Amino acid sequence: MSKFMTVMMHTYRSKIKSKPFLITTLITIGLLFVITNMNEITKMFGEDEASKIGVIDRTGETLPALQTQLKQTNDDLKAEAFTKSESEAEKAVLDGKIEGLLILDKDASGIITGTYKAEDVTQQSLIADVELALQQIKNKSAAESIGLNQEQLAAIYSPVTFAKESLSDSAKSEEEAAQVYILVYVVLFFMYMAVMMYGSMIAVEVATEKSSRVMEILISSVSPVTQMFGKIFGIVLVALTQLALFVAGGFLAVKLNGQLSGSESIINELKLNEIPTSLIIYALVFFILGFFLYSTLFAMLGSLISRVEEVNNLMTPVVIVIVAAFMIAMFGRENPESGFVAAASYFPLFTPMLMLLRVGMLSLPVWEVALGISVLVGAIFLFAIIGARVYRGGVLMYGNAPSLKLFKQALLLSKQEKKNTTDI
Amino acid sequence: MLTINEVRKQFGSFTAVDGINLQIPRGEIFGLLGANGAGKTTTFRMILGLLTPSQGRITWNDKEISYETSDLIGYLPEERGLYPKLTVREQLIYLGQLRGMTRSQIQEQTDKWLKRFGAEEYLNKKVEALSKGNQQKIQFIAAVLHRPELLILDEPFSGLDPVNVELLKSAVNELKKEGTTIVFSSHRMEHVEELCQHLCIMHRGKSVVQGNLKEIKRSFGKKNVSVKADFDLIYLKDTAGVIKHRTTGDGIILQIEREEVAKDLFQAIQSKGFVRKFELEEPSLNDIFIEKVGVVHE
Numbered sequence: 001m002s003k004f005m006t007v008m009m010h011t012y013r014s015k016i017k018s019k020p021f022l023i024t025t026l027i028t029i030g031l032l033f034v035i036t037n038m039n040e041i042t043k044m045f046g047e048d049e050a051s052k053i054g055v056i057d058r059t060g061e062t063l064p065a066l067q068t069q070l071k072q073t074n075d076d077l078k079a080e081a082f083t084k085s086e087s088e089a090e091k092a093v094l095d096g097k098i099e100g101l102l103i104l105d106k107d108a109s110g111i112i113t114g115t116y117k118a119e120d121v122t123q124q125s126l127i128a129d130v131e132l133a134l135q136q137i138k139n140k141s142a143a144e145s146i147g148l149n150q151e152q153l154a155a156i157y158s159p160v161t162f163a164k165e166s167l168s169d170s171a172k173s174e175e176e177a178a179q180v181y182i183l184v185y186v187v188l189f190f191m192y193m194a195v196m197m198y199g200s201m202i203a204v205e206v207a208t209e210k211s212s213r214v215m216e217i218l219i220s221s222v223s224p225v226t227q228m229f230g231k232i233f234g235i236v237l238v239a240l241t242q243l244a245l246f247v248a249g250g251f252l253a254v255k256l257n258g259q260l261s262g263s264e265s266i267i268n269e270l271k272l273n274e275i276p277t278s279l280i281i282y283a284l285v286f287f288i289l290g291f292f293l294y295s296t297l298f299a300m301l302g303s304l305i306s307r308v309e310e311v312n313n314l315m316t317p318v319v320i321v322i323v324a325a326f327m328i329a330m331f332g333r334e335n336p337e338s339g340f341v342a343a344a345s346y347f348p349l350f351t352p353m354l355m356l357l358r359v360g361m362l363s364l365p366v367w368e369v370a371l372g373i374s375v376l377v378g379a380i381f382l383f384a385i386i387g388a389r390v391y392r393g394g395v396l397m398y399g400n401a402p403s404l405k406l407f408k409q410a411l412l413l414s415k416q417e418k419k420n421t422t423d424i
Numbered sequence: 425m426l427t428i429n430e431v432r433k434q435f436g437s438f439t440a441v442d443g444i445n446l447q448i449p450r451g452e453i454f455g456l457l458g459a460n461g462a463g464k465t466t467t468f469r470m471i472l473g474l475l476t477p478s479q480g481r482i483t484w485n486d487k488e489i490s491y492e493t494s495d496l497i498g499y500l501p502e503e504r505g506l507y508p509k510l511t512v513r514e515q516l517i518y519l520g521q522l523r524g525m526t527r528s529q530i531q532e533q534t535d536k537w538l539k540r541f542g543a544e545e546y547l548n549k550k551v552e553a554l555s556k557g558n559q560q561k562i563q564f565i566a567a568v569l570h571r572p573e574l575l576i577l578d579e580p581f582s583g584l585d586p587v588n589v590e591l592l593k594s595a596v597n598e599l600k601k602e603g604t605t606i607v608f609s610s611h612r613m614e615h616v617e618e619l620c621q622h623l624c625i626m627h628r629g630k631s632v633v634q635g636n637l638k639e640i641k642r643s644f645g646k647k648n649v650s651v652k653a654d655f656d657l658i659y660l661k662d663t664a665g666v667i668k669h670r671t672t673g674d675g676i677i678l679q680i681e682r683e684e685v686a687k688d689l690f691q692a693i694q695s696k697g698f699v700r701k702f703e704l705e706e707p708s709l710n711d712i713f714i715e716k717v718g719v720v721h722e
Contacts, residue, residue: 006521014510213505217566220472220499221522223491 003222007230008237011205015238024197025242029249036253040260051099051126054082054089058105062112062137066104069133077129093119102130110145112138181333184357187283188329190243191290191353195322198239198291199298203311205231206302206391225388228303232295239291282359282369289376290352294318296380300387325350329357336361345372348379425449426471426574426605431480433466433629440466442629443480448607448622450573453600455616456609457709458626459717464609465502467626468576471607472499484574495524498572502579502609504563508552512538512562515551516569523570530569537565541591557588564592568599575599577608581615593619613709623709625716632716641706648711649678649686652701653693663688675701679711 015021034041057063063081070077079102082089089101100118107113114134116127143153206228209215218227301314328350332341336358345354355372358364428446432439441463448454458464469475471482473489482489484496506515513534520530538544541561546554551562560583568575580596581589596619600606610616616623617637625633633640646667651657652675660678661669665685670677680686686704693699 003522003524006518010518010521209507212508213501213503214507216474216501216503216505217499217519218522219474220497220501221494221519226491 004226004230004233007222007227008234011231011234012237015201015235016241021238021242025245028246029253032246032250033253033256036250037257037260040257051076052078052080053100053102053126053130054092054098055079055102055104056082056086056089058103059112062104065137065140066133069136070129073133074126074129077126079130090117093117099123099126100130104134112141181361183279183283184329184333184360187287187356188326188353191287192322192326194239194243194287194291195294196319198235199294199318200311200315201238202231202235202295202298203302203305203314204308205235206299207305207308207311210303210305211307224303224392228296228299228388228391229384232292232299235295236288236291279360283356285373286352286356286376289373289380293348293352293376293380293383294322296383296387300383300390303387303391321349325353329353332357333361346375348375351376351379425485426607427481427483427486428467428471429481429483431467431470431477431482433463433470433475434478439629441470441477444624444626444629444631446624446631446634448605450605451600451603452621453596453606453608453619455620455623456607456626457613457616457623457713458609461628462626462717463629464626465578468499468578468607468609471574471576472497495570496573498523498567498570498575500564500567500575500577500580502582504560506551506559506563506566509550511548511550512543512546512554513548515562516566519566520569523572525570533569533571534565537569540595541565557584560584561588561592564595568595568604571602571604573603573605575604575606577606579610580608581610581612589615613713617709625713627717633712637709640712641709644707644712644715646679646681646707646711646715647683647686648705648707649680649689650701650703650705651675651678651689651693651699653697653699655697657693660689660692663692679707 055063055066063079067079070079080098082092082098082101086101086103089098092098093101096119100116100123103115103117105113105115112134114130116130118127121127140153143156148156209218222230297318301318302311305311305314328341328344332338332354335341341354341358344350345358351372355369355376359369426446426448428444431441431444433441444463444467446454456464456467466475470477471489473491473494484493487493489497507518510518516534517527517530520533521527525533534547535544538547543558543561546558546562551559554562564580567577577596580592584592593615596606596608608619620637622636623634623640624631651660657676658669658671660666660676663678663685665681665688666678667681668679678689680689683704690702693702
């Protein structure tokens with residue numbers, strides 16, 4: 001086994017076996033099951049009991065109309081006439097006998113008004129249903145009062161027929177755009193999570209070896225460059241393992257949901273299985289490249305510090321960059337054509353997220369994608385070279401808070417040590 | 425044979441090692457002495473290839489030292505370091521593999537060494553749970569596991585109790601007999617005197633004394649006379665040829681310029697009373713060190 005493999009497998013094994021890895025993986029898969037099966041889980045707690053609201057109808061004619069309306073919008077919501085006084089009704093609300101109290105009246109101009117009283121007004125959806133029903137009754141009676149019949153009323157409220165057609169052959173259909181939207185979102189999210197989790201993992205790993213001083217033995221037996229890349233690849237393997245577990249878990253969860261509910265699974269509903277293969281490949285390519293880029297960055301930064309506690313200080317600027325990329329990507333989802341997004345997508349630290357977004361949302365010429373990938377690969381190499389040098393110098397440096405000066409020092413130290421940097 | 429030829433190491437404007445020349449033959453224990461900051465660790469790091477000399481060459485059996493030769497070299501750093509969360513076994517397997525060993529070789533050597541150090545029960549314990557002395561034993565095992573041709577020990581005995589020092593010393597001597605070349609640094613002069621045939625005292629990056637231990641002592645010229653008697657001996661310090669004196673509990677130790685002065689001292693104590701001890705001693709390495717480096721060490 002080559003030393004590169006030894007370092008890689010050691011990193012991989014020690015991470016896979018670690019408790020945090022097992023716990024996060026299990027919790028995430030558990031969450032996946034819960035989220036995808038939310039509908040079934042809510043059912044398990046029994047159907048919501050039909051809520052009942054009491055109505056004091058001072059108009060004397062609105063209640064039957066309200067009941068009909070509510071039946072259409074929300075079958076679980078019953079409106080019943082409350083025959084006793086208002087104060088008694090309020091007491092009934094507080095006692096929990098009825099969900100709420102609706103007082104219907106007419107204002108001076110004869111328009112229906114409603115006052116809803118409940119223990120608290122946090123049940124937004126119930127209140128919205130009541131309000132909507134009342135609105136429709138009001139519209140109807142207002143329309144009738146000016147002499148419109150049912151057909152005329154329907155004509156006013158019917159939605160406009162509006163179709164979108166793209167003229168370019170390669171343009172994305174609306175449906176495709178929606179799929180991409182989801183895929184991009186998922187990849188962006190994974191990327192963000194992965195970089196945050198594994199990036200810090202790499203930095204912590206390097207810092208631990210430095211702080212426990214095991215580093216000196218390590219670099220006396222294997223070159224820092226081999227060591228750095230062994231570690232990065234090891235962590236990438238961990239990430240891929242975890243990702244595979246998530247995907248498998250997610251797949252099973254969706255399958256389970258399909259079986260339980262007997263309806264079409266989410267996959268079919270969102271037409272996720274119709275996502276073009278090329279886009280999935282792009283997503284994987286950008287994910288892996290992006291991951292390498294950030295890993296190299298983190299390994300380099302990790303080698304600059306001498307204590308694990310300092311990892312957080314170093315993380316902050318990188319996190320800001322990732323958050324910025326995430327924000328631009330969110331903005332870009334709405335405006336993929338924007339020149340700003342296009343320009344930003346060639347900035348290596350943003351490329352993995354933004355270029356993927358643009359590939360998905362627009363019909364980009366191949367050269368643009370190729371250029372994006374080249375920029376990314378170039379940046380990875382550049383970071384790797386600088387990283388390896390800083391690493392080489394950095395691992396022998398102790399003390400001092402991380403700073404630009406430290407970075408320069410490490411570079412200087414390793415410049416003198418160039419001799420062995422090339423052998424991986 | 426380890427050859428260090430006119431080696432200099434500069435960090436910016438600071439010269440850490442300044443023109444060191446050493447030749448250490450196979451199967452020899454070589455001592456590198458020096459105060460803190462004398463350049464010992466920098467020299468070691470250059471031997472290991474962790475640092476590249478600004479000038480000069482270091483070779484092992486006429487080959488440049490690089491990561492190709494790292495399987496031949498063992499290293500015990502001054503700053504001890506192991507993975508705190510790994511068990512002794514996992515630790516040694518990883519470090520052994522990095523030195524090009526197979527699992528079964530590692531297993532065999534680990535068993536052998538743990539048994540020798542009476543530390544078998546720690547095999548599956550995490551390193552952080554071990555005492556400092558035991559951690560150091562494990563660290564030593566990690567350095568010698570792959571049967572290196574060249575073994576570098578930076579302060580191997582610091583922080584160990586006398587029993588463990590003896591244990592480690594005998595292991596070092598045995599490795600030497602098997603043909604391992606050992607370079608070690610120490611603050612403790614008595615360890616160097618006991619183990620080394622050849623040594624080098626470094627001071628501010630330069631080698632101030634270098635060569636065979638016996639010759640160094642002989643050529644130092646000055647000797648010590650240790651006297652113990654039932655009467656007050658302090659007047660002896662005024663004898664011509666006495667450089668320094670130090671009183672001990674029941675006697676006095678005098679440093680003298682030449683051996684002849686001892687005879688005068690012997691005359692001087694005649695018929696003064698009962699003499700319990702009169703001994704002409706070789707200078708201790710400590711005396712030489714203090715003289716050459718000009719600082720009191722430790």
